[in-house]
Amino acid sequence: MTTQPAAGASRLKEQGMSVTLPTQEKIVFSQVDKLFASPSKTGDQVRALVGLDLTVHKSEIVSIVGPTGCGKSTALNMVAGFDAPTNGSLRLDGKAIVKPGPDRAVVFQQAALFPWMNVLENITFGIKSRGVAKEQYMASAEKLIRAVGLNGFEKHFPYQISGGMQQRVQIARALISNPEVLLMDEPFGALDYQTRILMQQLLLELWREFKPTILFITHDVTEAIYISDRVIVMGARPGRVKLEVAVEEPKPRSLDFLTSELFTGLEHQILETVQHEATASHAAH
Amino acid sequence: MVVTNVVKQQAPVGVDAETSKPFPSVAISLISLGAIMAVWFVVTNTGILGPKQLPTPQALVSRFLELIKDGYQGSSLMGHITTSLTRTLSGFVIGSVVGIVVGLVAGYNRVISAALSPIMSFIRPIPPIAFIPMAVLYFGLGETGKVILIAVTSFNYTVVNAQSGAAGVPIAYRRAAATLGVSKTQEFFKVIVPAALPSIFTGLKTALALSWAVVVAAELVGAQKGLGFLINQAALFFDIPTVFIGIILIGIIGLLLNLALSLLEKKLVHWRGRG
Numbered sequence: 001m002t003t004q005p006a007a008g009a010s011r012l013k014e015q016g017m018s019v020t021l022p023t024q025e026k027i028v029f030s031q032v033d034k035l036f037a038s039p040s041k042t043g044d045q046v047r048a049l050v051g052l053d054l055t056v057h058k059s060e061i062v063s064i065v066g067p068t069g070c071g072k073s074t075a076l077n078m079v080a081g082f083d084a085p086t087n088g089s090l091r092l093d094g095k096a097i098v099k100p101g102p103d104r105a106v107v108f109q110q111a112a113l114f115p116w117m118n119v120l121e122n123i124t125f126g127i128k129s130r131g132v133a134k135e136q137y138m139a140s141a142e143k144l145i146r147a148v149g150l151n152g153f154e155k156h157f158p159y160q161i162s163g164g165m166q167q168r169v170q171i172a173r174a175l176i177s178n179p180e181v182l183l184m185d186e187p188f189g190a191l192d193y194q195t196r197i198l199m200q201q202l203l204l205e206l207w208r209e210f211k212p213t214i215l216f217i218t219h220d221v222t223e224a225i226y227i228s229d230r231v232i233v234m235g236a237r238p239g240r241v242k243l244e245v246a247v248e249e250p251k252p253r254s255l256d257f258l259t260s261e262l263f264t265g266l267e268h269q270i271l272e273t274v275q276h277e278a279t280a281s282h283a284a285h
Numbered sequence: 286m287v288v289t290n291v292v293k294q295q296a297p298v299g300v301d302a303e304t305s306k307p308f309p310s311v312a313i314s315l316i317s318l319g320a321i322m323a324v325w326f327v328v329t330n331t332g333i334l335g336p337k338q339l340p341t342p343q344a345l346v347s348r349f350l351e352l353i354k355d356g357y358q359g360s361s362l363m364g365h366i367t368t369s370l371t372r373t374l375s376g377f378v379i380g381s382v383v384g385i386v387v388g389l390v391a392g393y394n395r396v397i398s399a400a401l402s403p404i405m406s407f408i409r410p411i412p413p414i415a416f417i418p419m420a421v422l423y424f425g426l427g428e429t430g431k432v433i434l435i436a437v438t439s440f441n442y443t444v445v446n447a448q449s450g451a452a453g454v455p456i457a458y459r460r461a462a463a464t465l466g467v468s469k470t471q472e473f474f475k476v477i478v479p480a481a482l483p484s485i486f487t488g489l490k491t492a493l494a495l496s497w498a499v500v501v502a503a504e505l506v507g508a509q510k511g512l513g514f515l516i517n518q519a520a521l522f523f524d525i526p527t528v529f530i531g532i533i534l535i536g537i538i539g540l541l542l543n544l545a546l547s548l549l550e551k552k553l554v555h556w557r558g559r560g
Contacts, residue, residue, distance in 0.1 A: 082460055102466035112457040115556035116479040125475065126465025159559035177466070 024058040025094075026181065026213045027079055032088035034074050034239075047238035048074045052088070054232065054241065058180075061207065061214040061251075063224035064232045065270065067278040071239025072217045076183050079215060080106050092181070102126060104181040105174030105212075110190050113158040113169055120145070120154040123173045130177075137176070144172040147206060164195040168202070175210060182212040189219060196220075197255075200227050204252050221270050225263060226253060233270055235277040243273045340526040345533075348526035357527065358518060360510055366534065369511040372428065373500045373542075376435025377493055383436075384443030384492070385485055391444070392451025393477055405444060413438040413495060414502045426507035431500065438499050439492040446488025450481030483557050486550040493546055497539045512538075 034049040049071040056062045064072040077083045078090055081100035090097055092104070100106075113122050120141060127137045145151055148168040158166055167187055174182055188196045200223060207214065218224050224231045225247055233243035245266055249257055257263055322342065328334045329341040336344065352362045360368075391398045416434055424430030454477055462472045504513025512531050519527035550557070 080460070080464060082463075100460065100463035102464065104464065106460065106464045108457055108461065112461045114458065114461075114476065114479070115559070116482075126462075126467060129465070129467045129471040129475070157556060159556055173465070 025055050026058045027056040028091045029054040030089050032085045032090055035086045050238040050240050056213055056215055058213055059211045061216060061228045062230045062232060063216040063218055063228040064234055065218055065221055065224045065274060066234035067236050070234040070236040072234055073185055076185050076215055076217050080104055080183050102177040103179055104183055105177060105179035107170045107174050107184045107187040109186045113166055115158050118155050118157050119150060119169050122169055123176055127176050140176050144176055148172045148202065164191050164199060167199060180213060182214045184214065184216045186217050203227060208252055221267060221274060225266050226258060231270060233273045242277060245269060337525065340529060344526050345529055349530050352530060357515055365510055365512050365515050369500050372431050373435055373496050376432040377439045377496045380436035380439025381443045381489060381492055384440040385447045388444040388447025389451045389478060389481060392448040393473060409441055413499045417503055417506060421506060431503045434503055435496045435499055438495050442492040442495060443488040446484045447481060450484025451477050454480040482554050486554060490543060490546055493542050494539065497542060501535055
């Protein structure tokens, strides 16, 4: 498990592997293709992902940015076990991913809380139904509810709290099983700017405490740089890796980081690729 | 000056209409109801329509008081009402419970769904009253036939909605359940069933309304009691006020049944439209 990332990925990489990065490989995509049947019945298949090589190390935070249709959510769905690769191999701790499970918690963009359960019930639903003793899961729930700042809202239903708080519930629900991998699919995409920054800081705090491996999908380049150890830029039609950059800034990160030279340099570099890809994908329509 | 006046007058109109309604809808409804009563009173009391066509409101009230006091054809008015209600509710409960269970399982399980859907799509368009002769043939004129007829009606409408509810559960809920490591049984009872509840209630409302309609139709044939029997019998004797009282009672009770279901729905499906 000490092999370096595949040749394709390192060729694209602009900066060398950071020495501060942990080295144990957690999630490994190698030459993964994902084809979907075309909705237009022409018989052609949609190439959502082609030859994806990506390694996410233990306790690393990796973001994937890219235009709509670049396959970033498809990549996450395959790690979650919702979809299987068409070709290539996708491994978690060296084992092929077969189906979804609580070792890979998912935070969805929206509407994934159960509206018939209150905040506490939503958070404890999974762990409770897996037969964990009540004293044990209630203790974890209380601790997490405090950590994400939901105290006093345990009995509220999802429709009674704000979008930001709903995402806090989702994060608490994900973390209660102490997952090694946290998959986040544009989790803060529907939130306003202020709330989004608060949530990003919360995420970094929680990371410091629980040290999960995080695969984070977003449209927001600023968000990606602010929270990640590495940012992957993907291009569309077919979806493939266009750029990979390491963010060599220790965590936790203050808001000052957002205005630092390192940040703006990375932002410029990534935005250029993203813009290029967005234009290309727009022109292809 | 003129221009500013126009602007000033126009602007608040839309605001007013949204914030403080100048004329409440309830008042409009009451006025409409009052107008109908007034027209009824006038056309019956001035002889435009004779008592054979439409009785006067006073005649209805006095006949209603008589019915309460003396009953009709050997049983009290309340007895007729409870007979119809008992038939409806027992058939409705049996049919709905079976319909909801079968529908949910079919919506969750592809094989059962495929096995059931051709039969269901054939039976659904047949009006429930078309089965009345068969019910009489198989089960006679007694209670069993009527209750089964209503149960079949309720089953037909609850099964469809429960099935579409269970089949249409948002993928996000099922994925969330899967990543939380929830077992299939838990997923069914804690995710699929509650997610299908709004749809189930849509089915229950249709089923109850139709059950109430079917019981009246079923009581036209060989019943000795019930509101359907009452209006049919009264019509045979040209007892027009009693026919109208029966019809009004059927309407009011149907309304109350629907109201009761709506209240239950509000309590059980508190997230509806807000989830």
